[in-house]
Amino acid sequence: MPETVQLIRNALDERFGEPIDADPALSGLDDLFRIAAHRVHRRYLARDISPDLLRLLCACAMSAPSKSDLQQADILIVREKATRTRITALLPEMPWILDAPVFLVFLANGRRVPMVSQMRGKPFPNDHLDLFFNAVVDTGIVLATFLRAAEAVGLGCCPISVIRDHADVVSKMLELPDKVIPVAGMCVGWPAEEGGITPRLSLSTTLHEERFNEGDLAQQLGAYDRRRAALRPYRNQRDPARFGRTDFYGWSEDKARQYAVPLRADFGAFVRAKGFHLD
Numbered sequence: 104m105p106e107t108v109q110l111i112r113n114a115l116d117e118r119f120g121e122p123i124d125a126d127p128a129l130s131g132l133d134d135l136f137r138i139a140a141h142r143v144h145r146r147y148l149a150r151d152i153s154p155d156l157l158r159l160l161c162a163c164a165m166s167a168p169s170k171s172d173l174q175q176a177d178i179l180i181v182r183e184k185a186t187r188t189r190i191t192a193l194l195p196e197m198p199w200i201l202d203a204p205v206f207l208v209f210l211a212n213g214r215r216v217p218m219v220s221q222m223r224g225k226p227f228p229n230d231h232l233d234l235f236f237n238a239v240v241d242t243g244i245v246l247a248t249f250l251r252a253a254e255a256v257g258l259g260c261c262p263i264s265v266i267r268d269h270a271d272v273v274s275k276m277l278e279l280p281d282k283v284i285p286v287a288g289m290c291v292g293w294p295a296e297e298g299g300i301t302p303r304l305s306l307s308t309t310l311h312e313e314r315f316n317e318g319d320l321a322q323q324l325g326a327y328d329r330r331r332a333a334l335r336p337y338r339n340q341r342d343p344a345r346f347g348r349t350d351f352y353g354w355s356e357d358k359a360r361q362y363a364v365p366l367r368a369d370f371g372a373f374v375r376a377k378g379f380h381l382d
């Protein structure tokens with residue numbers, strides 16, 4: 104059996120806790136292995152990324168499919184230490200933003216298409232939720248494609264959505280015009296450590312055939328919590344002052360605690376203030 108097939112099986116077994124087969128006769132097994140073994144990296148070597156390499160990776164990312172060929176995703180490269188210092192000052196719990204040699208911001212651009220309509224003297228009766236949604240989805244796809252391209256050349260990445268905790272400040276810092284909003288940032292660097300696979304919910308929870316069917320969610324969550332805790336236990340319990348300490352602390356407890364406080368409740372107001380209509 105080719106070694107790569109075994110590597111894919113091992114990675115997916117660790118990820119999902121169940122055997123997932125891979126036919127050794129398939130082409131592209133190296134690609135599949137890289138995707139299956141994905142992990143974010145938050146620690147980087149003090150080694151730069153050449154502008155040419157970064158440009159290549161951005162071009163590969165922008166080669167992603169685009170809804171109606173509308174091309175509503177942009178990437179903003181932030182190398183300047185001063186800007187990244189200011190961003191990190193807003194997010195001191197994420198020092199990797201400053202440590203990475205490059206920080207990218209993936210932008211949903213809902214501005215260009217209405218401008219194209221205007222330049223071509225056409226009406227634009229589509230300034231509603233779909234404009235925002237399409238731009239954000241395209242941007243997510245470009246972000247994921249960048250990550251794949253970067254991992255293919257051995258770089259490590261960490262998307263950073265917490266910049267949206269300070270969307271208005273970041274937007275002003277980067278001089279984003281109306282209808283251009285940050286979807287997420289991304290630290291990019293040469294990994295300082297290998298990192299590990301984070302287990303995901305089992306495919307019986309998230310993969311549906313013909314009809315939506317999540318099965319017994321409570322039972323599946325319990326099983327996932329235990330499987331994940333065995334491989335990647337949480338180091339800290341979130342907000343013990345409010346929720347107390349539990350003997351067993353799993354993913355579902357962590358996510359329930361995380362979302363027991365309002366997060367980015369002002370994000371809708373920011374998006375509207377940037378000129379998007381969400382109706």
Ligand SMILES: Cc1cc2nc3c(=O)[nH]c(=O)nc-3n(C[C@H](O)[C@H](O)[C@H](O)COP(=O)(O)O)c2cc1C
Pocket residue numbers: 141142143145197261262263264265266287299300301
């Ligand atoms: C859109 C998006 C935003 C994210 N934002 C952050 C972030 O703000 N800070 C951070 O440290 N990690 C962030 N992450 C990384 C996730 O925490 C990570 O992907 C998740 O824990 C699963 O780990 P894995 O990617 O290694 O499988 C983000 C990931 C995505 C896809």
